[in-house]
Amino acid sequence: MPQGLFAVNISEKFALFSDRWAPKIIGAFNDLHIKAAKLKGEFVWHSHADTDELFLVTKGSLIVHLRDATVTVNAGDFFVVSRGVAHMPVAEDEYEILLFEPAGTVNTGDAGGARTVTSEAWI
Amino acid sequence: MPQGLFAVNISEKFALFSDRWAPKIIGAFNDLHIKAAKLKGEFVWHSHADTDELFLVTKGSLIVHLRDATVTVNAGDFFVVSRGVAHMPVAEDEYEILLFEPAGTVNTGDAGGARTVTSEAWI
Numbered sequence: 001m002p003q004g005l006f007a008v009n010i011s012e013k014f015a016l017f018s019d020r021w022a023p024k025i026i027g028a029f030n031d032l033h034i035k036a037a038k039l040k041g042e043f044v045w046h047s048h049a050d051t052d053e054l055f056l057v058t059k060g061s062l063i064v065h066l067r068d069a070t071v072t073v074n075a076g077d078f079f080v081v082s083r084g085v086a087h088m089p090v091a092e093d094e095y096e097i098l099l100f101e102p103a104g105t106v107n108t109g110d111a112g113g114a115r116t117v118t119s120e121a122w123i
Numbered sequence: 124m125p126q127g128l129f130a131v132n133i134s135e136k137f138a139l140f141s142d143r144w145a146p147k148i149i150g151a152f153n154d155l156h157i158k159a160a161k162l163k164g165e166f167v168w169h170s171h172a173d174t175d176e177l178f179l180v181t182k183g184s185l186i187v188h189l190r191d192a193t194v195t196v197n198a199g200d201f202f203v204v205s206r207g208v209a210h211m212p213v214a215e216d217e218y219e220i221l222l223f224e225p226a227g228t229v230n231t232g233d234a235g236g237a238r239t240v241t242s243e244a245w246i
Contacts, residue, residue: 007196007197007202008201008202009199010201011199027201029203030174054150077133078130078131078157079131102153
């Protein structure tokens with residue numbers, strides 16, 4: 001549910017869903033949404049022309065492939081992908097992340113395809 | 124140091140400093156800074172006319188007094204104070220938080236005073 005005069009417990013939000021590749025909105029400030037997502041395996045190569053994207057890992061390890069580097073983002077770490085930079089997140093085991101990005105940012109960016117989520121809901 | 128093609132470990136950043144009431148910049152995306160701060164005791168009543176402010180508590184419990192409510196934000200929780208809303212954070216024990224807010228946001232907002240930090244540095 002949209003936030004109000006209460007704190008949001010991040011673990012409780014992750015306990016509310018089990019579907020992967022379907023980010024849920026758990027908070028908002030200014031023009032940004034904070035989304036919780038559970039992911040496993042390979043995503044798709046994509047980029048976001050108009051925005052940076054922040055990944056904050058809360059469980060597991062996320063590997064972010066970039067064209068010229070590979071960055072490991074462990075639980076308790078965050079990583080910022082700059083706008084326009086192609087990236088592909090991947091992990092063998094399920095991982096949980098918070099995404100900070102402008103409301104309306106499409107998960108697959110310029111790539112589209114089967115993993116595109118067009119309507120993200122608050123939980 | 125300013126971020127690059129590496130993940131930022133949040134705990135390691137908190138281990139780099141011990142001074143209270145002096146937020147350090149540990150990340151940036153779009154027009155936002157992510158700041159780490161150690162705090163204890165009462166802050167000052169203030170508001171930010173132009174921006175919401177997100178508190179993500181990583182250690183301890185933060186009490187945020189609002190004019191008509193009091194919100195407890197425990198470790199693992201976040202809380203968003205909307206623009207223009209007067210608030211005063213307070214805690215008996217030291218707590219550690221991440222702040223997400225536009226670069227240049229002054230910690231004391233419209234209140235000013237002794238706890239105002241005018242130049243925040245990257246660590």
